[in-house]
Amino acid sequence: MTSFSYKKIFKLAKGFYGKGKNCISVAAPRVDRALQAAYKERKLKKRLMRRSWIISINSAVREHNMPYSRFIYGLNHSNIEIDRKILSELCKNEPYSFKAVVDEIKLQTGLSAEDRPRDLESFNKGVDLGLIVLPGMPKPSLEENTSRPIEKEFKWREDFIPKYSKPIRPSQEAMDKMKKNGVWESDWDDDEFWAK
Template identity: 50%
Template sequence: MAIKDKIFKAAKGFRGRAKSCVKIARNRVEKAWQYQYRDRRNKKRDWRALWITRINAATREHGVRYNEFINSLTAENVCVDRKILAELAVNEPKSFKALVDRVRYMRGMD
């Protein structure tokens, strides 16, 4: 398979001459690959921001701020990442409340 064929295969679905002219297709395909590389990293950033937002909303319902909650969990050596904390906040509110109560107890809020 020639290089040209690989470029056209990657350019399938592009509009105009970006799918049929080798020079333009190569430029568009390379740019598309740059966007793919960048957005694979940005996707991780977006998910983390969503998890933090969910945790913050859930902790505020129980009268604790997000940073206090995370700092207290770290101080207690509770090794639960933000993805799991967000899952607990959404799907297991009683388990999440138990974590929040533990943080409140350790901070002397109760």
């Protein structure tokens, strides 16, 4: 527990709920716990800030058809020295400057080959079905969207076993091997068990 004077404990406990602000036996442990939490959060703050920078950079870079990992790879292999904090500020407040940085990285490292949609066939299929509307195309009405069934081909797998089905009888070789290793269950020998 804290070894502060009463005056300092009450100063730190200012604003606590109930007796936590004016009763020393309640305030001292609460202040102690609050100081521990503050210590921990000072360490976590750095991680959380870096995580928020990465999230904003990732969303901004994907607008330029480039994943975050390739962008950081290009940044490390170019002569541009900008940290994530500045990059996140650029992508939020200066999108044109951020685009210039992305273009320069593509130019220096030759990552422009990544600048393409990943799955063009499914994209074109979605456009043909009317699920994806390209710029300039008329938007489908609400009735059209709700009436159109989603056509998905159902394929029955041959090796599919329903959840509560009878277990598959192992081959004779597998049974001999399990008997040899000592992992054999006696009711598997019983033909009546398999007849059920």
